[in-house]
Amino acid sequence: MNIFRLAGDMTHLLSIMVLLLKIHATRSCRGISLQTQELYALVFICRYLDIFTRFISLYNTVMKLVFLGTSLSIIYFMRFHPTVRASYDKEQDTFRSVFLLVPCAVLALIINQERTAIEILWTFSIYLEAVAILPQLVMLQRTQNIDNLTGNYVFLLGTYRGLYILNWIYRFMTEPNYRQWIVWISGVLQTGLYIDFFYYYFLAWKSNKNLQLPA
Template sequence: MGGMGGMGGMNGGGSMPHSDNNKGNLGGGKTSDLTRKIQKTLKDLGVTSKDHPLKLWGVYLVFIVITYFVFSGGDFSVLLTVASATRSFAFLTLLISLFISSSSSLVSLKTLHLYLCVFAFRLLSIFRHEGYLPYDKTGDWFYHFVEFTALGFTAFTAYTVHVTFKSTYEPTHDSFGGGVGGLPSQFGELVILVPCALLAILIHPTLNSDWISDVSWTFSMYLESIAVLPQLYLFQKGKSNITMLTAHFVVALGLARVFDGIFWMRSFTELTSSNGGKFPGIVALISQLAHLVMICDFFWYYARALKEGGTEMVLPTSGSMV
């Protein structure tokens, strides 16, 4: 790829029976049929809520190994693609948990909406220019494919919550941002969207030398750093007992930020070589760390749940989760 010169990292059994929860299938015969087919497929594959976490993480690891040895040239910048694949895995895991449980009570639509924006704006940037692409072979097309896959999983998950299992969704718990400045709860995402957009307009790298592309990429990065906040708020609001499948989702999002953070610390000089000096690079690194700071408690309780070998993860009803 063209990209940025001189950089070593990147470039410039039968159908499952209906239960009360399944009354959320509001999309008519086609939606109900699709739901039953997906649930039957998961059952046939042996995927259940009682699966040991290493089973899913093992599948993830196999995919990462294939990515490195087949699609990557082994360059350090493959970390960007690994981070993208980890986010895609996160939303696939959440989607699986929805169809296994036939309930969306543990899911924040606000977080899903925010991540739809994250993927859409990042794709807007990387499809137009090369400045924020991995320098290795994955930057030719594979990175785009994985990002688009993540967008597809997220969109299907949002549709599943909005339509398929609508009756099980609990907006009273998913109320992040409601009441701030008189804002109705259903528009709580704006509490995150607006500040991130303004910050991206004011402070952004210029690796593509294109205002729309640079701001779009920066907006997606800032937004991703706190997009999980409504999900954590939902847990603290009243969903302290969560399934391990749902916990995998949050942990995978955090792991993706670890990969991103390692990459950007290594590539800090590229961000600071753009117009605006070191400031855009410093803000970019802070945004990478913000996500991890917010979910550090979650990692602790997740590790404890793994050690105990249960099928649920128990969070405190109050504390420093958010």
């Protein structure tokens, strides 16, 4: 494992910890898209099915369990915890996720590396992760009231994707047979979705003002 992969994993984990901190410390999920959280949970479930059939390393197994557990716990709090659920702004979280799920499923059936159920579900998870942040970004544009923890959560998610691009570049330069076009193209697309957010995040940080996205 190279430093970029490790840094990416730790940044991803930190983003989830920031979100859990927000929920537990404030007893609120205001500004958080439940749809995005459910899409990420679906990503992890489809991608980590091999946890039952293939052992790669203790680190790999632990990280998979952590991402699955934390993702499902966030959904539990947003759906069933009385105080947290009451703070969820459902009226602002109206992105139609079916417009993401169906194209990703069709694309996974058409373009994949191996026509097996596990491989198709893994490919579906790659496509879906590339666009799963869209309901969250749309919700932030609508609310126009982004607290620091929510802004930091999205920023860390975007940083994680950027670090993974560096990981792929490093592996391409050091591993002669490393080619993963589906992962690369999906990852670049996903990172591109954060560019506008990064711009306004750094403007807010530089001016020491609250983060606001243009409607």
